[in-house]
Ligand SMILES: *Cc1c(COP(=O)(O)O)cnc(C)c1O
């Protein structure tokens with residue numbers, strides 16, 4: 001491991017990276033790796049590179065275990081002129097994270113976390129999740145041949161449980177408060193030598209930086225005005241922001257985009273705190289939204305997202321389930337099928353454009369975090385049509 005420290009996002013206390021430290025022991029806020037100030041992109045053959053290799057200067061690993069990779073990252077950046085025209089903006093792009101090995105961006109964080117876990121000699125990993133992160137950690141645990149614990153909440157639907165179970169982890173439904181389970185898992189991990197790659201642990205954030213790195217490369221380092229991120233725990237948005245910041249430190253780009261934290265109005269603890277000008281996110285009572293993947297009422301990185309939005313001069317926005325479903329349909333009609341949570345950025349751009357916060361000539365990138373096939377119950381909310389006929393009438397009907 002290179003000589004870098006973990007640093008508390010609030011009080012700046014330093015911790016070594018050769019042990020696991022997930023939260024600051026003084027203020028209980030998340031830790032992150034010190035900012036990279038010097039680095040370049042390894043422009044070798046992208047077909048036999050992993051994301052961790054291409055951006056090796058931005059990771060603390062001295063050597064990289066390629067065997068742990070399932071081919072994550074290097075996802076498409078798709079421009080949609082059609083949607084851009086519909087909502088009255090000149091350039092609109094979608095970073096299509098559905099192309100990852102377990103169909104969500106979580107794989108980028110899992111690969112970075114598992115590299116660290118294996119370097120430290122861990123034989124067991126785990127996570128606490130309601131869906132996408134659970135399948136991701138289970139899949140990478142299977143690939144690495146590590147014992148893997150997945151804690152899910154008690155009422156999880158079979159539709160979500162089975163795609164985790166197929167990788168054969170120790171999958172445990174837990175009855176209890178989800179926010180408490182996050183902290184409890186770290187304690188269990190410490191007692192039993194299990195590395196929990198939870199939603200906002202420092203190495204997961206490091207993996208998410210690669211979304212920003214790829215966007216820079218895909219746009220020829222011509223940085224867009226906004227990056228819009230559907231936010232739950234706050235891990236993804238923190239990673240993306242840090243990625244742009246580090247590329248700027250290294251002179252690869254000359255400005256950073258504004259970061260927009262997009263939440264569902266049925267569970268919007270970060271948006272609520274932002275609007276009330278508070279520096280502390282509190283538990284969102286009685287959450288209810290179709291965007292399950294961003295339904296964490298007690299986001300562990302919530303306060304840090306508020307601090308970041310403040311220095312980054314971005315904003316927070318919340319959209320209703322109705323707006324989310326409408327955006328999911330729009331997105332599908334341009335060829336990209338994201339789950340409801342992944343349609344939240346488009347709904348947010350539409351709203352911010354209507355409010356004239358985003359100007360017509362500005363450019364935005366929406367992060368499409370995971371596939372619509374993960375949550376087929378949302379089909380019911382759309383007016384999906386098909387026709388039927390006998391083969392002998394087909395030609396007539398098509399005419
Ligand atoms: C996990 C997840 C998010 C939110 O990411 P956080 O790091 O928890 O903020 C958004 N969309 C989907 C589909 C996810 O699985």
Ligand SMILES: [Zn+2]
Pocket residue numbers: 008009010011012013024025026027028029
């Ligand atoms: Zn601290």
